[in-house]
Amino acid sequence: MSLSISKNQGEEAIQLLSKLKLLNRKLSPRTIDDQLHVPLSRTPQLEEQRLLESVLGKQSLKQEKFHFRAQIIGSLEEVVARQLPSSVIPLVSKSFDVIGDIAILELSPEAEPFERNIAEALMKVHKNVKTVYSKAGPITDNQRLRPLHHVLGSNRTETIHRELGCRFKIDVAKAFFSPRQSTEHRKVAEQVRPGECVVDMFAGVGPFSVLIAKRLKDVRIHAIDANPEAAKLIGENAKLNKVQDRITVWSGDARVVIRENLAGIASRVIMNHPSQAREFLEHACEAFGSDGGIVHYYTFAEGIDSELEARKELTGVLDNSRWRVKEVKATRKVRGVAPMKWQIAIDAELAPA
Ligand SMILES: C[S@@+](CC[C@H](N)C(=O)[O-])C[C@H]1O[C@@H](n2cnc3c(N)ncnc32)[C@H](O)[C@@H]1O
Structure with a gap:
């Protein structure tokens, strides 16, 4: 079985197939005209087919046997x-x-x-x-x-990186970016609904913000980063992906930006700064209207009960504050950072206490 896509999607397709362990590394991909044909190691499952389609757009999984040459280089x-x-x-x-x-x-x-x-x-x-x-x-x-x-x-140190159908200008020396977070970017973006106002508190070069804006026309996003180089790149990435009309970029400390400019406007806040999110949670809540909203809270936690520990942290931080956790919608391990230690994501609805 093979996957056929346009040549300019090749890099992104190969990255995704490799991640899903679908890439047949023993055979070399072939280019014919504008199409790249990539050999697969097995038939993708339904869920994987959906993911491939959502990331690569209209692409064709082919049953026919292409003549692929053996990969000379190897892994x-x-x-x-x-x-x-x-x-x-x-x-x-x-x-x-x-x-x-x-x-x-x-x-x-x-x-x-x-x-x-x-x-x-x-x-x-x-x-x-x-x-x-x-x-x-x-x-x-x-x-x-x-x-x-x-x-x-x-x-x-500058490059263009493709992720989930978006292009990102990245300077690996000047602003944070990790390709290991791409599934997380997708999981959050898929939850956003038309008409929402999203505050991306620690936006980096904008992978959450740009993907959300690319998926939805009717959305307003405020992307904040304290690193001026990152903020500059968010602006460039919004333009590169033609979503600049939906994203407002703020360069500065998220606490100050929210208090001075974004109080009471958000339906959703993304807090992708696991080592510091707990210190910013009350400030994040200032962005919500009086009914509250959804927070995507990130932290690090260890041990077999790491997800439970992370949920306890979220609830504990809000103790004695004006806010409470109304419902935890999902908890997941994003990636391992050390033996038995993970970056954990919690999607939770917060409401006034
Ligand atoms: C872990 S990175 C997350 C980047 C991005 N969300 C992503 O998925 O690639 C954390 C980001 O928070 C930014 N940051 C740190 N302190 C901040 C603050 N007080 N206010 C706003 N941004 C801050 C850093 O510059 C960095 O880009």
């Missing part, structure tokens, strides 16, 4: 296996992100001496990668920026 693990000690190979597979045509490696100290070999292997396997950086230290500041060290390819 990243196979390529590095030819060049590195076997003890290093297990450290490589999940140790990088690809943002547009830039790859960012996160290597354990044992793998660091091999970073150039790993970067070369990565560029061989991921033909779209033109630049490789490695993470050169922990995230220390509030803007969630991490120092980067250039390893291979052209030394530039």
